[in-house]
Amino acid sequence: MFTHPVLTPFAGLARKPRPRASVWCDRRYTFQTCQHSNPRQTNDRITMKFRILGRTGVQVSPLCFGTMSFGGDADEKASAAMYRACRDTGINFYDTANQYSSGRSEQILGELIQGHREELVLATKCANPTGRDINARGLSRRHITRAAEDSLKRLKTDRVEVFYLHQPDPATPLEESMRALEDLVRAGKILYPAISNHSAWQTQQAIDIQKAHGWAALQAVQPMYNLVKRQAEVEILPMAEANGLSVLPYSPAAGGVLSGKYSQQEKPTIGRLYSNPRYKDRYGEAWVHETAANFAAFCKNRGVHPVSMAVAWVGAHPAVTAPVIGARSVEQLQASLDSLKIDMTPALRAELSALSRTPPPATDRLEEVIQPK
Ligand SMILES: NC(=O)c1ccc[n+]([C@@H]2O[C@H](COP(=O)([O-])OP(=O)(O)OC[C@H]3O[C@@H](n4cnc5c(N)ncnc54)[C@H](OP(=O)(O)O)[C@@H]3O)[C@@H](O)[C@H]2O)c1
Numbered sequence: 001m002f003t004h005p006v007l008t009p010f011a012g013l014a015r016k017p018r019p020r021a022s023v024w025c026d027r028r029y030t031f032q033t034c035q036h037s038n039p040r041q042t043n044d045r046i047t048m049k050f051r052i053l054g055r056t057g058v059q060v061s062p063l064c065f066g067t068m069s070f071g072g073d074a075d076e077k078a079s080a081a082m083y084r085a086c087r088d089t090g091i092n093f094y095d096t097a098n099q100y101s102s103g104r105s106e107q108i109l110g111e112l113i114q115g116h117r118e119e120l121v122l123a124t125k126c127a128n129p130t131g132r133d134i135n136a137r138g139l140s141r142r143h144i145t146r147a148a149e150d151s152l153k154r155l156k157t158d159r160v161e162v163f164y165l166h167q168p169d170p171a172t173p174l175e176e177s178m179r180a181l182e183d184l185v186r187a188g189k190i191l192y193p194a195i196s197n198h199s200a201w202q203t204q205q206a207i208d209i210q211k212a213h214g215w216a217a218l219q220a221v222q223p224m225y226n227l228v229k230r231q232a233e234v235e236i237l238p239m240a241e242a243n244g245l246s247v248l249p250y251s252p253a254a255g256g257v258l259s260g261k262y263s264q265q266e267k268p269t270i271g272r273l274y275s276n277p278r279y280k281d282r283y284g285e286a287w288v289h290e291t292a293a294n295f296a297a298f299c300k301n302r303g304v305h306p307v308s309m310a311v312a313w314v315g316a317h318p319a320v321t322a323p324v325i326g327a328r329s330v331e332q333l334q335a336s337l338d339s340l341k342i343d344m345t346p347a348l349r350a351e352l353s354a355l356s357r358t359p360p361p362a363t364d365r366l367e368e369v370i371q372p373k
Pocket of ligand 1: 253273363
């Protein structure tokens with residue numbers, strides 16, 4: 001077991017009581033608690049509590065389905081099956097990016113949403129290269145505008161609700177990018193600007209630029225956040241709470257590391273940590289795998305799939321609106337969907353947090369967050 005249990009989980013964050021049922025005054029929850037809005041209900045054991053996206057009034061499911069695997073790890077048939085499973089569970093929130101499988105993810109999602117587009121909240125992203133041209137990338141107004149228009153064509157829709165700057169572009173002043181988002185909002189092509197993979201100070205700068213000009217405000221951030229990647233707790237999550245932003249964390253199962261499969265005797269023959277060197281590096285530290293093994297053992301003792309527990313742990317942070325889940329098959333996906341059945345009490349979450357490293361506070365004054373013995 002990892003030895004950092006002296007730190008309080010969520011050190012420095014004001015704890016808010018988590019409403020259990022119908023509470024309309026908490027911006028994260030709707031006034032209504034219901035099974036779900038989708039009449040094609042097949043899993044009546046899952047109760048879907050919709051939440052409010054940022055300060056928009058738009059209601060989103062407490063899980064967002066990320067379609068990064070569409071057109072890559074998942075072919076069209078597997079993608080359609082996962083999409084159906086999400087719809088049947090009541091998920092109305094879907095995430096993609098222009099970069100995923102070079103646009104195939106958006107195309108496949110665009111086909112699947114036909115006939116019920118108005119029941120969905122769609123998010124896509126731009127910044128990563130879309131071609132060999134020197135300007136087919138980044139966050140210039142030139143590229144953002146073209147990227148958004150191309151995404152709408154692939155998604156076969158006239159607008160997306162959430163549009164992210166996928167990652168920072170050091171070559172472009174932030175004001176240029178925020179103006180481009182404002183113009184897209186005014187043109188009705190995107191509804192809510194959002195940011196992913198930016199630091200808290202960069203996000204705050206973006207917010208301040210928008211405020212100074214009276215431009216449409218950011219409504220969401222999409223940071224990486226899971227039991228072995230907790231840096232977001234230090235600055236990003238408190239910044240989001242302070243600004244009323246939704247937090248939609250990606251990789252809640254650490255790209256599969258928290259499934260425990262990489263620490264088993266019989267290692268799997270396929271998996272992102274084998275096929276993607278970036279993920280191998282990202283999750284390469286020995287303590288990460290040690291933590292994943294301890295976490296998997298903890299879950300096994302309680303008869304819960306580790307991916308279900310990992311997603312529930314992310315979703316239970318007070319600042320989080322909805323984890324963005326991912327899978328390559330319906331079988332894998334089911335574990336993430338089952339996270340909705342877990343009652344992640346503060347005590348259980350603290351127990352799980354203690355298996356991992358709690359990041360030091362922004363001030364590095366460790367003595368202020370050590371639990372009294
Ligand atoms: N903004 C960004 O920069 C960014 C970055 C990454 C992702 N995202 C978004 O977030 C979504 C989710 O991210 P993610 O895919 O990294 O989430 P994740 O839930 O941490 O990882 C999903 C991966 O874990 C493995 N997995 C999932 N369930 C499993 C199970 N039951 N048993 C064994 N392995 C399992 C599968 O990979 P293998 O089968 O390959 O092991 C699956 O593709 C993406 O689809 C995308 O929309 C955004």
